[in-house]
Amino acid sequence: xxxxxxxxxxxxxxxxxxxxxxxxxxxxxxxxxxxxxxxxxxxxxxxxxxxxxxxxxxxxxxxxxxxxxxxxxxxxxxxxxxxxxxxxxxxxxxxxxxxxxxxxxxxxxxxxxxxxxxxxxxxxxxxxxxxxxxxxxxxxxxxxxxxxxxxxxxxxxxxxxxxxxxxxxxxxxxxxxxxxxxxxxxxxxxxxxxxxxxxxxxxxxxxxxxxxxxxxxxxxxxxxxxxxxxxxxxxxxxxxxxxxxxxxxxxxxxxxxxxxxxxxxxxxxxxxxxxxxxxxxxxxxxxxxxxxxxxxxxxxxxxxxxxxxxxxxxxxxxxxxxxxxxxxxxxxxxxxxxxxxxxxxxxxxxxxxxxxxxxxxxxxxxxxxxxxxxxxxxxxxxxxxxxxxxxxxxxxxxxxxxxxxxxxxxxxxxxxxxxxxxxxxxxxxxxxxxxxxxxxxxxxxxxxxxxxxxxxxxxxxxxxxxxxxxxxxxxxxxxxxxxxxxxxxxxxxxxxxxxxxxxxxxxxxxxxxxxxxxxxxxxxxxxxxxxxxxxxxxxxxxxxxxxxxxxxxxxxxxxxxxxxxxxxxxxxxxxxx
Numbered sequence: 050x051x052x053x054x055x056x057x058x059x060x061x062x063x064x065x066x067x068x069x070x071x072x073x074x075x076x077x078x079x080x081x082x083x084x085x086x087x088x089x090x091x092x093x094x095x096x097x098x099x100x101x102x103x104x105x106x107x108x109x110x111x112x113x114x115x116x117x118x119x120x121x122x123x124x125x126x127x128x129x130x131x132x133x134x135x136x137x138x139x140x141x142x143x144x145x146x147x148x149x150x151x152x153x154x155x156x157x158x159x160x161x162x163x164x165x166x167x168x169x170x171x172x173x174x175x176x177x178x179x180x181x182x183x184x185x186x187x188x189x190x191x192x193x194x195x196x197x198x199x200x201x202x203x204x205x206x207x208x209x210x211x212x213x214x215x216x217x218x219x220x221x222x223x224x225x226x227x228x229x230x231x232x233x234x235x236x237x238x239x240x241x242x243x244x245x246x247x248x249x250x251x252x253x254x255x256x257x258x259x260x261x262x263x264x265x266x267x268x269x270x271x272x273x274x275x276x277x278x279x280x281x282x283x284x285x286x287x288x289x290x291x292x293x294x295x296x297x298x299x300x301x302x303x304x305x306x307x308x309x310x311x312x313x314x315x316x317x318x319x320x321x322x323x324x325x326x327x328x329x330x331x332x333x334x335x336x337x338x339x340x341x342x343x344x345x346x347x348x349x350x351x352x353x354x355x356x357x358x359x360x361x362x363x364x365x366x367x368x369x370x371x372x373x374x375x376x377x378x379x380x381x382x383x384x385x386x387x388x389x390x391x392x393x394x395x396x397x398x399x400x401x402x403x404x405x406x407x408x409x410x411x412x413x414x415x416x417x418x419x420x421x422x423x424x425x426x427x428x429x430x431x432x433x434x435x436x437x438x439x440x441x442x443x444x445x446x447x448x449x450x451x452x453x454x455x456x457x458x459x460x461x462x463x464x465x466x467x468x469x470x471x472x473x474x475x476x477x478x479x480x481x482x483x484x485x486x487x488x489x490x491x492x493x494x495x496x497x498x499x500x501x502x503x504x505x506x507x508x509x510x511x512x513x514x515x516x517x518x519x520x521x522x523x524x525x526x527x528x529x530x531x532x533x534x535x536x537x538x539x540x541x542x543x544x545x546x547x548x549x550x551x552x553x554x555x556x557x558x559x560x561x562x563x564x565x566x567x568x569x570x571x572x573x574x575x576x577x578x579x580x581x582x583x584x585x586x587x588x589x590x591x592x593x594x595x596x597x598x599x600x601x602x603x604x605x606x607x608x609x610x611x612x613x614x615x616x617x618x619x620x621x622x623x624x625x626x
Contacts, residue, residue, distance in 0.1 A: 068390045068457040068565035068581075077274070077342035077365050077459060078399040079561025080117035081552055082167065084463045086407045087124045087146050088132065088522060089502040089515075097512075097520030099502065101147035105155045107505075108162055110534070114467060114545075115552030118165035120276050120344075122407055124152075128178050130245040131484055132500070134169075134278060135176035139263045149270075156271045165273035167342060172260055172327075173279040174246040181259075182247050186227060190236060197256060199239035199248045201289065212237055214291045215318060218427070219243050220488035239289075241282060241318060243484040251283045251327055264334045274335070274342030280358070280367075281347040284324040286317030309354060320349055328363045342366065344401070352385075352392040359398035366401045366459060373403050374426070377416055377445060379577045379590055383567065386456065390565065393458075400458035404450060405466050411499045414472035416449065417442025427485060429494030430474035443469050444619045447544060447606045448588060451621035454551045455579070455586040457565045462548075465503050468532045469544035473501040475526055482523070501525055507533035542608030550604045554623060558582045558603075571598060585626050591618020600624040 091103030101124065111119065124146040126138035133143065142149050159166055175182060181197045188194035203226060204210040211224035218241055225244045227235040239248045249256050264275065294307075294315045313321055328345075335341045344366040349355040351371065358367045375385045389400045404412040409426050417438040424430060430437065446469065454460055476497055478486070483495030501523045504513035507530045511519030514533065537543035555561065563582030571578035576595060577588045584603065589595050594615040602610065607620040616622055 066564050066566045067387060068394070068563070075342075075365070076117065076165070076340065077344075079457075079559075080165070080342075080459050081115070081454070081555070081561075082118040082120050082459065082461045083111060083114070083116040084120045084122065084406060084461060086122045086132075086464055086500055089500050090464055091503070091505065092512075092516035092520075095516045095518035095520060096145075097516070097518070097522045098145050099515070100145065101142065101151040101155050103516070105151070105158055108155075108158055108164065112162040112164060114549055115556065116164065116462070118167055118273065118342075119159065120167040120461070121169060123169045123171060123278075128176055128245065130176070131243055132482070134171055135174075135178075135243070135246045136171050137176040137178040137180075139170075140266050153270065160271075165342075166271075167274045167276055167344065168267060168272050169278055170260075170264070170275045171278040172249065172251075173282045174240065174242060174248045177245045177247055187230075193255075195236075196253050197250060199250050199285070199289075200236045201239070203237050208234065208237075212239075213289050215239070215241070215289075216292075217242060217244075217488065219483075219485045220493060239285075241279075243488070245484075248285075249283070251323075257327065257330055261330070261334050264331065265337070268335070268338045268341065273340070274344070274365075275331075276344045276346065277331070277364070278346055280328070280345035280364070281320045281324065281349055282318060283327050284321040286313065286321050290317050292316055292318070312354075320347075320354070325357070325363060328358070332362055332364070344368070352388045356392040356396050356398070359393060360396045366398070368403055368406075368461070369401050370403075370426075373405075373409070373412075376420065377449070377590075379572075379575065379588075382452075382588075383577055387567070390457070400456065401461065402453045402456055402458060403461040403463075404446070404453060405463040405499070406461070407463065407500060408496055409499065410474075411446075411463070411466065411470060411472045412449065413443045413446040413466065413469050414439060414474065415442065416445035424494075427493070427496060429483075429485075429496060429498050430472060431492075431494050437472070437474070439471050441619070442471065443544070444606075447547060448619050448621045451547070451551055451604070451606050451623070452577070452586060452588045454555050455560055455581055455584060455623060457561060457563050457581060459561065463499075465532075467545055467548040468504070468534060468537060470503070470532050471528070472498040473523070473526045473529070474498045476501070476523065480523055497523055501529070504529045504533040506535045507531075547604070547606060551623075554584070554603045558584050560584060580626065583626050585624040586621065587616060587624070588621045589616045589618055594618065597622055597624065600626055 088099045090099045091107045092099045093102035123133035125136045126141040126143045127133045127136050184194040185198050201212040215223040217223045223241050224237040226237045229235040240246050335343050342365050345358050345364040347358045347367050358364050372385050375381050393400045414437045422435050481497045483497050485493050485495035502515040502521050506514030512521040537545035560581045565581045568578040568580045575590050594617045597614045597616050603623040603625050605622040
């Protein structure tokens with residue numbers, strides 16, 4: 050074993066505190082929020098698809114984990130072409146998941162357990178089965194019904210070409226031409242995602258009126274807030290000009306090196322100025338109710354641009370995707386954390402940290418992939434890609450999460466990461482349901498690998514306790530058995546018990562609202578260290594082990610941290626000073 054370096058205590062008097070305590074902060078500023086992907090969490094009726102009664106039956110397990118809130122991916126009525134992100138009725142629970150009454154039962158039980166509920170709202174587009182779109186198809190060109198969506202005439206001598214060069218995020222053109230009732234070719238409609246997901250026209254005041262009503266409907270039922278899907282995409286640039294920044298697949302490249310004006314002009318469907326007016330209107334509705342939260346899925350970069358989405362009259366939170374995708378190395382991680390805390394503080398917001406979600410490769414697998422082979426978000430691991438080092442990925446994922454959960458602000462966890470669940474990247478093509486897979490003819494694998502149902506009890510059924518029948522809308526790979534919750538419950542050193550301890554100590558020391566500073570005196574070129582509310586957190590990236598300072602070890606990813614206090618590579622320790 051390599052000789053350990055020693056991290057010694059140094060002078061603390063001149064170190065800058067970059068995040069000060071907020072003892073009376075709103076709940077969302079410090080909350081640990083657990084994302085549930087409803088069809089994959091727990092299935093109560095054995096049909097192979099998770100549902101709301103299944104979640105209700107498992108709420109105690111989440112309470113024991115120590116979370117503060119749940120964010121649900123969409124459970125509204127939907128044809129399920131995009132796993133519920135294609136909504137046909139915003140006020141009805143899809144029968145796949147239960148009923149509106151089932152949600153009321155879940156809300157009542159979660160309230161008793163001290164768990165808040167945030168629901169996903171999708172304002173950029175609807176399903177093509179939504180009554181609004183069906184009415185638009187039946188209505189004449191130029192009608193009020195058509196104006197609910199982005200219908201346009203095509204280019205070319207007979208309108209046979211799409212109105213512009215925009216491409217779907219799922220692959221292929223972002224335009225589909227309709228056929229008129231008399232069988233002749235008609236107008237084109239915009240869909241930035243699948244053709245079954247037509248984009249709404251937010252320049253039409255009726256759209257905003259409808260969503261005011263939808264938000265109030267669920268707020269009155271007692272939900273604690275909303276996560277807003279594609280929050281950066283509702284408004285398109287006037288005239289719908291061609292986009293000018295694309296990669297070889299005509300998908301958006303990184304725009305972080307552009308000015309705001311350049312980004313708005315060259316990518317005319319993301320981050321347009323008018324979207325902030327829509328956000329403020331949403332926020333005014335939320336502010337009619339007490340103590341509610343509003344989180345944006347806004348893919349904006351760099352951080353000063355993203356911070357504009359969490360100004361005092363806009364969103365309370367915005368997912369920090371730059372943090373999630375930052376390179377696994379000390380300098381990059383230190384910079385993104387510092388920038389996040391500083392930029393969010395400028396507008397009075399708290400940072401929001403996240404490592405995994407339903408749209409990306411689980412970080413227990415992602416961190417085991419060499420950087421040069423890491424797929425782009427949403428692409429998944431292709432069969433021709435090098436196989437991930439899943440043991441290394443899990444080790445690094447545990448460390449990265451332990452480092453993240455000590456930071457001030459709010460953290461989001463994705464279901465199954467508390468089990469160390471890896472990506473189910475081996476899924477055969479016949480099982481894949483992500484629209485990306487079909488629209489690219491399998492060139493891009495898509496997101497199914499992070500959406501496979503959870504294993505609860507090893508060998509209880511073929512689906513390891515996901516339900517009582519063994520049915521599963523996506524099959525669990527064989528290695529999921531080893532990650533089952535019942536095999537980890539109460540087992541020292543398990544990933545589940547690690548998460549429980551991290552959340553317990555985070556809450557005990559008030560680290561979500563703590564005073565944070567980097568602790569250079571405890572680090573070298575291969576380590577990072579910070580102090581938050583009297584807790585020293587050290588992350589050793591390796592390759593050598595390091596001897597950590599004296600003090601009570603509150604929690605560590607290294608179950609066998611010895612009396613010599615040698616912290617090995619890719620491990621984290623929390624020490625009470």
